[in-house]
Amino acid sequence: MQILNRATDRMTIEVLLVEDSPGDVRLTKEAFLEANAGIHMSVAPDGVEAMAFLNRHGRYSNAPRPDFILLDLNLPKMDGWEVLARIKSDASLRTIPTVILTTSEAQEDIEKSYQLQANCFLNKPVLFEDFDSLVKSINTFWLKEATLPRQMVYALSSD
Amino acid sequence: MRIPRKDGTNIEVLLVEDSPGDVRLTQEAFHGANPSVHLNIATDGVEAMAFLRNEGAYTHAPRPDLILLDLNMPRMDGRQVLAQIKQHGVLKTIPTVSLTTSDAEADVEKSYQLQANCYLRKPVELEVFERLVRSISDFWLTEARLPQQGPAGEQSN
Numbered sequence: 560m561q562i563l564n565r566a567t568d569r570m571t572i573e574v575l576l577v578e579d580s581p582g583d584v585r586l587t588k589e590a591f592l593e594a595n596a597g598i599h600m601s602v603a604p605d606g607v608e609a610m611a612f613l614n615r616h617g618r619y620s621n622a623p624r625p626d627f628i629l630l631d632l633n634l635p636k637m638d639g640w641e642v643l644a645r646i647k648s649d650a651s652l653r654t655i656p657t658v659i660l661t662t663s664e665a666q667e668d669i670e671k672s673y674q675l676q677a678n679c680f681l682n683k684p685v686l687f688e689d690f691d692s693l694v695k696s697i698n699t700f701w702l703k704e705a706t707l708p709r710q711m712v713y714a715l716s717s718d
Numbered sequence: 719m720r721i722p723r724k725d726g727t728n729i730e731v732l733l734v735e736d737s738p739g740d741v742r743l744t745q746e747a748f749h750g751a752n753p754s755v756h757l758n759i760a761t762d763g764v765e766a767m768a769f770l771r772n773e774g775a776y777t778h779a780p781r782p783d784l785i786l787l788d789l790n791m792p793r794m795d796g797r798q799v800l801a802q803i804k805q806h807g808v809l810k811t812i813p814t815v816s817l818t819t820s821d822a823e824a825d826v827e828k829s830y831q832l833q834a835n836c837y838l839r840k841p842v843e844l845e846v847f848e849r850l851v852r853s854i855s856d857f858w859l860t861e862a863r864l865p866q867q868g869p870a871g872e873q874s875n
Contacts, residue, residue, distance in 0.1 A: 647833070650831075653830075653831065653833070654827060654830035654831055655830075656830070656836065664863065666866060669863045669864070669865055669866075670811065670865050670866065673810075673811035673812075673813070673865045674810070674811055676804070676810070676833050678835045678836060679813070679835060679836075679858075679862050680862060680863045680864075681861065681862060681863065682863055693861060696856065696857055696861050697857075697861075699853065699857075700853055700854075700856075700857040701836075704838065704850060704853050705836050705837060705838055706821065706826050706837045706838065706839055707826075707837075708826055708827050708830045708837075709823070709826075
């Protein structure tokens with residue numbers, strides 16, 4: 560398992576995007592990679608795949624542990640609520656900042672997300688320029704300013 | 719929609735910080751970054767919990783939209799405050815950000831384990847600190863969607 564340094568120059572930041580819309584996947588990937596060349600983005604198209612990725616099951620046995628998760632709520636097979644609840648009830652996964660990124664603006668969805676301990680709730684903009692601006696904002700705050708829990712501790716506590 | 723206070727502010731931030739110098743810095747930085755912010759101060763963890771629970775002198779304290787929490791404080795440190803907030807049925811939805819000088823991996827890990835929404839290292843340099851406060855304001859108070867006042871639905875005063 561790779562041990563990451565806590566240097567100011569981050570090594571590759573692993574982002575997991577849980578999103579079923581191919582158009583949104585493409586938009587998000589492009590916007591992030593333009594904002595930050597140091598990101599590696601993995602994509603899970605539904606909640607079942609997301610959990611398999613996080614738990615390193617089956618074909619995901621060598622999946623990288625994400626430093627950051629972007630999670631849509633409307634997903635086939637297993638919705639975002641359940642993914643969020645599972646992440647935050649798992650002692651080894653709950654430290655991964657998990658940000659809801661969804662088309663919903665409903666206050667009850669916002670409340671429920673924070674109840675389930677989502678780190679943050681973001682409304683996915685419809686217009687491309689706004690989406691691009693939001694991604695830059697996420698990148699600046701979460702991947703540059705914020706201190707994320709890193710892999711080193713996980714490496715020591717896993718197996 | 720929140721009704722602005724008489725002084726025009728309508729976003730409540732609770733800063734839990736024991737250093738008067740850092741309190742002052744933060745006040746000035748927020749004033750510059752976002753005049754809509756009303757910054758409430760608790761100088762240790764005991765005071766912070768009284769504020770959040772509306773106890774004693776804090777009976778009418780507003781529910782914060784965001785909590786900035788130093789970790790190292792007398793009487794009750796930030797880790798205990800964080801644990802209490804995130805285990806409290808009503809308070810746990812308030813975004814709570816560790817804002818601290820420590821960059822120790824153990825502190826980072828512990829904060830996220832206790833379900834801090836985010837962890838920020840407090841910079842030493844003034845301009846960098848001001849930039850960080852602006853960044854907090856831009857992201858948390860402009861981009862992010864925040865939970866509302868809580869089940870009682872009180873308006874801020």
